[in-house]
Amino acid sequence: MLWLCLSFPQLALDAVGGDAQRHWVMARHGAHQWAVSTCGAITPGMPVSMARLRAPEALGLSRQPQAEQALLASRAAMAYGIGSPVVAERLEIAEPHAVPQACVWVEIGASQRLFGGLEALRDQLCSVLIEADVQARIGIAPARAAAALLAQVGDTAPCLHSADLPARLATLPIAALPWPKAWREPLQGIGIHRVGQLWQLPREGLLRRLGAGCLRALDQLHGRAPEPFQAITPPSQFNVRLELLEEIAHVETLLFPLQRLLGELLGFLAAHDLAVLRLRLELELAWAGEGAQPSAQGAPLELQLLSPARHRDRLLPPLREQLMQRPPPAPVRALRLIAVECTRPHPDQIDAFVASRQAQDWTATLERLRARLGEAAVWTPVVRDDHRPAFAQDRGAPGSRGVAAPTTRRPLWWNPRPQPLAQCPARTGIERIAGGWWTPAPLDADYGWADINGRQAWVRRDVSGDPLGNRAWIEGWAG
Amino acid sequence: MSSALAQLIDQGRLWRGHVPRTVHTLPTGHAALDAVLPGGGWPRGALSEVVHAAPGSGELRLVLPLLARLTQQGRPVALVAPPLLPYAPGWAQAGVDLSQLIVIEAPAPQALDTTCQLLQAGAAAVCLWVVRLNEIDTRRLTLAAETAQAFALWMRHTAAHGAPSTAALRLRVDGNGAAVLKVRGGRPHARCLLAA
Numbered sequence: 063m064l065w066l067c068l069s070f071p072q073l074a075l076d077a078v079g080g081d082a083q084r085h086w087v088m089a090r091h092g093a094h095q096w097a098v099s100t101c102g103a104i105t106p107g108m109p110v111s112m113a114r115l116r117a118p119e120a121l122g123l124s125r126q127p128q129a130e131q132a133l134l135a136s137r138a139a140m141a142y143g144i145g146s147p148v149v150a151e152r153l154e155i156a157e158p159h160a161v162p163q164a165c166v167w168v169e170i171g172a173s174q175r176l177f178g179g180l181e182a183l184r185d186q187l188c189s190v191l192i193e194a195d196v197q198a199r200i201g202i203a204p205a206r207a208a209a210a211l212l213a214q215v216g217d218t219a220p221c222l223h224s225a226d227l228p229a230r231l232a233t234l235p236i237a238a239l240p241w242p243k244a245w246r247e248p249l250q251g252i253g254i255h256r257v258g259q260l261w262q263l264p265r266e267g268l269l270r271r272l273g274a275g276c277l278r279a280l281d282q283l284h285g286r287a288p289e290p291f292q293a294i295t296p297p298s299q300f301n302v303r304l305e306l307l308e309e310i311a312h313v314e315t316l317l318f319p320l321q322r323l324l325g326e327l328l329g330f331l332a333a334h335d336l337a338v339l340r341l342r343l344e345l346e347l348a349w350a351g352e353g354a355q356p357s358a359q360g361a362p363l364e365l366q367l368l369s370p371a372r373h374r375d376r377l378l379p380p381l382r383e384q385l386m387q388r389p390p391p392a393p394v395r396a397l398r399l400i401a402v403e404c405t406r407p408h409p410d411q412i413d414a415f416v417a418s419r420q421a422q423d424w425t426a427t428l429e430r431l432r433a434r435l436g437e438a439a440v441w442t443p444v445v446r447d448d449h450r451p452a453f454a455q456d457r458g459a460p461g462s463r464g465v466a467a468p469t470t471r472r473p474l475w476w477n478p479r480p481q482p483l484a485q486c487p488a489r490t491g492i493e494r495i496a497g498g499w500w501t502p503a504p505l506d507a508d509y510g511w512a513d514i515n516g517r518q519a520w521v522r523r524d525v526s527g528d529p530l531g532n533r534a535w536i537e538g539w540a541g
Numbered sequence: 542m543s544s545a546l547a548q549l550i551d552q553g554r555l556w557r558g559h560v561p562r563t564v565h566t567l568p569t570g571h572a573a574l575d576a577v578l579p580g581g582g583w584p585r586g587a588l589s590e591v592v593h594a595a596p597g598s599g600e601l602r603l604v605l606p607l608l609a610r611l612t613q614q615g616r617p618v619a620l621v622a623p624p625l626l627p628y629a630p631g632w633a634q635a636g637v638d639l640s641q642l643i644v645i646e647a648p649a650p651q652a653l654d655t656t657c658q659l660l661q662a663g664a665a666a667v668c669l670w671v672v673r674l675n676e677i678d679t680r681r682l683t684l685a686a687e688t689a690q691a692f693a694l695w696m697r698h699t700a701a702h703g704a705p706s707t708a709a710l711r712l713r714v715d716g717n718g719a720a721v722l723k724v725r726g727g728r729p730h731a732r733c734l735l736a737a
Contacts, residue, residue, distance in 0.1 A: 420663040424617055427662035431645060431655060439646045443629035443639055455629035463640045467633035474601045474635070476628035516716050517597045538628055539597025541605075 064171040064222065066187075067209035068141065068198040070134070071106075073164040075099040077129035079307045079319070080121075086113065088122045094158035098125065106161040123307075130164065132302075138166045139296035140194060140329035144177070144187050145170040147293035149206070153240040163240055165210050167291075170202075180220055190332050193374065194325035203227065205285035207239075211257075214238045224285035231283065232258025239283075245276045257283070300330045300401040309348050309393035313385050316394060317378075323399040324377055330401070337370030337407035342400045343381060347392040360390045366437070368425050368460060370405050376426055383433035428460055449497040450505045451537065471511075473520040473538030480535035486523045487512040487534070494525075511540070567692070570606020571735045574719055578710070579727035583607055586690040587709035588683045592697045592722070596624045599714045600696055603735065607692065608666060609636035616665030619643045622652045623670050653678050656693070660685040666692040679706045 070076075074087040086101035088110055095110040103116040110122065130152065138150035145168040154162040170183060177183040184200065191198055201212030202220035208227055212218075215238055221230045234257050236249060248271060254260050260268075260280065269277050281287035304323055310316050320343070331338060345360035363384050371377055432440045441457040444464030448454045455476065458464065470493060489510025496506040506526040512519050518540035524533065549555045566582035568575050575581045583589055593600040608618050618641055620627060633639055647655045652671045659667050660682075674682070674695065686693035695708070711723040714735075721730040 423662045424664075427658055428643065431647075431658070435645070435647055435651070435655075441644055442642055443627050443632060443644060445629045445633055445639065451630075455626075457644075460643050461640050464629065464633075467630040469634075472631040472634055473597075473628050474605070474631040475597050476626040478626055517595065517599075519597070538631075539625070540631075541597050541599065541601025 063169055064174075064202065064204055065167045065206050065209045066145070066170045067201045067203075067206070067213045068137070068166045068168075069201070069210065069213035070137065070164045070166075070196070070198050072099055072197060073130055073133060074125055074162070077133045078123050078126055079304065080123060085121050085123055085307075086117070087125055088113075089125050089162070091156060091158045091160075096159045097122070098161055107159050109159070134164055134166065135294060135297070136302065136326050136329065137196060138294050139333045140190055140196075141166050141168040141187070142296050142333040143190060143335075144168060144183055145173040147291075149291045150294045153210070155240060155242050157243055160240075163210065163214060165213065167206050167209060190329065193332075194329040195322065196325070196329075203230075205282060206289050206291065207279070207283045208285065211238060211283065227284050228258070228261055232256065232261070236260065241276070241279065245272050248272065296330075296333055300327055301398070302326055303396060303398040305396045306394065309395055311393040313389050316385065316397075317382060319397055320381065321378065323397060324374055327377075327399060327401060328372065328374060331372045331404070334404075335407070336404040337372040338377070338401050338404050339367055339370050340401075340403040341365040341377070341381075342402050344398040344400070345390050345394045346396040346398070347390060348395050349392050360392070360394070361388070363388075365433070368429055370407050372407055376422075376429070379426065380429045380433035383430055387434065449495055450503075451495065451509065452505075453498075471540075474541035475539040477537055477539075480522070480537050483521070483534045483536065485534070487514065487521065489521055509537070565690075567607060567610065569603070570610070571603070571719070573733040574721075574735065577721060577727075577730040577733060578724060583692055584709045584725070585692060586687045587725075588679060588686055588693045588695060588707070589710040590695045590697050590706065590708045590712070592699055592711065592713040594699050594715060599716055599719075599735070603712065603714050603719060604668065604694055605632075605635045605637065608642075608668075609638075611665040611692075612638035612641040614665075615641065617641050617643060617663065619645060619656075619659045619664050619667045621645050621656050621659070621667060621669045622647050622649065623668075653682065657681060657685040660689045660691050660693060663689065664691055666694065668694045668696060670696045672698065674706070676707070679708065683707060683709075
C-alpha cells in the first residue's frame with residue numbers, strides 16, 4: 063500500500079472564511095488560548111497574548127470544529143479522483159498549545175499504472191487543487207503516519223518501500239509528530255530530538271517508561287504495525303452553504319466567496335467525473351428585502367447551461383452577469399450553492415483543436431448573452447409539424463432542430479401582430495388552409511401573395527363566415 | 542516599384558484603376574450582382590450595408606444565399622434585433638440549416654456590443670438591424686469583422702442612409718433589384734436584377 067497524504071495547514075482559517083493577511087484562528091483548552099493558524103508574524107502554537115503583541119491589527123477568531131469537518135470532507139471528495147480508499151482525519155490532542163493537523167490520505171498503490179507514473183499522478187492532483195484554489199502539502203510513504211510526517215515537514219520526495227522508511231525518517235524532528243506532551247517531554251529530557259535516535263533506543267525501556275501506546279505509534283510510523291482506518295465516502299449531492307464573515311452589500315465583493323464555492327463544486331465534479339447542467343445559488347439576506355419576498359431569502363439565481371460544463375470560466379461569467387443585473391436588495395449573510403442537475407460530460411472533440419475551442423467559446427458567449435438579456439431573448443427558429451402557418455414555427459433552444467419545411471412558398475418575415483387591411487387585395491398563388499378544429503384556435507382561411515407598395519405580402523382572408531365582410535390581414539412578407 | 546508601395550497595394554489601401562485587387566469574398570448567389578462586384582461576392586472580414594426601405598423589400602432574399610451557404614458548412618450565423626420574426630419554414634425553404642441560426646432580441650443600446658461579442662466568439666456572419674451607428678461604432682464593427690474574418694451585415698433604412706460610413710460595400714435593394722452604391726476597389730453600379 064502506498065499512501066499519499068495531503069496536509070492542509072490553513073484549514074481552520076478556511077473553514078471560518080477568513081483572509082490569511084487579516085485574520086487568525088485561536089483555540090482554547092481550559093484557561094489557555096493559543097493561535098493555530100499563520101498570519102504574518104503569528105505562528106501556530108503561539109499564546110494569544112504574544113500573538114496580539116506581534117500583530118495588533120489582525121483579528122483573532124475562534125475555531126469552528128463542525129465547519130472544519132465539513133470542509134475536510136469536501137476536500138477529501140476531491141482526492142477520490144486519483145485513488146481509493148480515502149481517509150480524512152484531524153489529528154488533535156487535548157492539550158494546551160497543541161496545533162491540530164488536518165490530513166487527507168489517499169491510497170495510490172493501484173493507480174500509478176493508470177496515470178502513467180507517480181509524477182503524472184501528482185501533476186493531476188496538483189492541477190485539481192489549483193483549480194479549486196486549495197493550498198496543501200503532499201507527502202508519499204507506505205505508512206499513513208509516515209506520509210503525514212513527510213507532508214508536515216515539507217519533504218516532497220516519495221518514499222516507495224517500507225525498508226527505506228527508517229533512513230528517510232531518521233533526521234525528522236519529533237516535535238512535528240502529533241504526540242502528547244507525556245511522550246515528548248521525557249524524550250526531550252534525555253536529549254532525543256530526532257526520530258532516528260528514538261528508533262535506536264531499546265524497546266523494553268520505551269515500553270516501561272512511556273507505555274505501549276508510544277511503542278505502537280512508533281511502529282506504525284515505521285510501517286511495522288497495522289494502522290486501522292475508516293474510509294470516507296463522498297457525498298452524492300452538492301449542496302454547500304458558506305456563511306460569510308461579514309455582511310456583504312457590494313456585488314463585486316460577493317464574487318470572492320462565490321469563487322470559493324465554485325472551487326468546491328469543481329472539486330466535487332472532478333471526483334465524480336460529472337459535469338453540471340443546472341445550478342442554483344441562494345442568498346440569505348441580513349433583513350427581508352422589499353417587494354415580493356417577505357422572508358429573509360433573496361430570490362434564488364437559477365443558471366441553466368446549454369451544454370454540461372465543468373470549467374470555472376463557463377460557470378462564473380453567467381452567474382456574475384445575473385448578479386449584476388439583479389443585485390440583492392439587502393446585504394448578504396450566507397451563500398448556498400446547489401448543483402441541481404449533473405450529467406456525464408461530453409467528450410471534447412478530437413478532430414481539430416481550433417474547432418473544439420471555438421465551439422466552447424460560442425456556447426459560453428450564448429450563455430452570457432442569455433444571462434444578460436434574459437433566457438427568452440436568445441432562440442433558434444424551428445419548424446413544427448402543423449398545417450396552420452401561425453403554428454408551423456416556434457422558438458426553440460439554441461441549436462435545436464425541427465421537421466422539414468412544406469414545399470409551397472412561404473414568407474421570410476412573420477408579423478407577430480397581423481396588420482388588418484380594409485379590403486382584400488388581389489392575390490396570386492392562393493392556398494386554402496383549414497385545420498385545427500380540435501384546438502382553441504381553429505383555422506379556416508385562404509392565403510395568397512399580394513403586392514403592396516412594391517413589397518410582396520402574404521395575406522390571409524378568413525372564410526369562416528366573417529360578418530364584417532371582406533377583411534384581410536397581412537401575415538408575413540417575402541423578404 | 543518600391544517595396545512600401547507594393548505593400549500598400551497588396552493590402553488594398555491604394556486603388557489603381559484597371560487593376561483588379563485580390564479581395565477575399567464569398568459569392569452572393571445572384572449572378573448579375575457577382576458580375577459587377579470586384580472579387581465577385583460579399584467581402585469577407587468587412588462590414589457591408591444593405592439599404593432598404595422597409596422590412597420585406599428584398600433585403601433577406603439578397604443575403605439568404607450567403608447565410609444558407611455558411612449554415613450548411615456548419616458555421617453559426619446570428620440575427621441581432623430583427624424588426625419582425627424570421628419565419629422558420631420560409632428560411633428552411635431557402636436552404637438555411639436552422640440549427641445553426643440564432644436570433645437575439647437585444648434592445649437597441651446593447652445591439653452593437655452583442656454583435657461584436659458574437660463576431661469574436663466565432664460567428665460566420667451576423668446581421669444587425671439598428672437605426673443609427675456613429676463612426677466609432679462602425680469602426681468597432683469593422684474591426685471585429687476583420688479579426689474574425691467574418692461577414693458583418695448592417696441592414697439600414699433608406700431614411701437614415703445619408704450619413705457616410707466606412708463600410709466596404711453598400712447596396713440598395715428594392716423589389717427584385719439591387720444597386721451598388723459604394724464598393725471598395727470598384728465603381729458604383731446602377732440597378733441590376735436579381736434572380737427570382
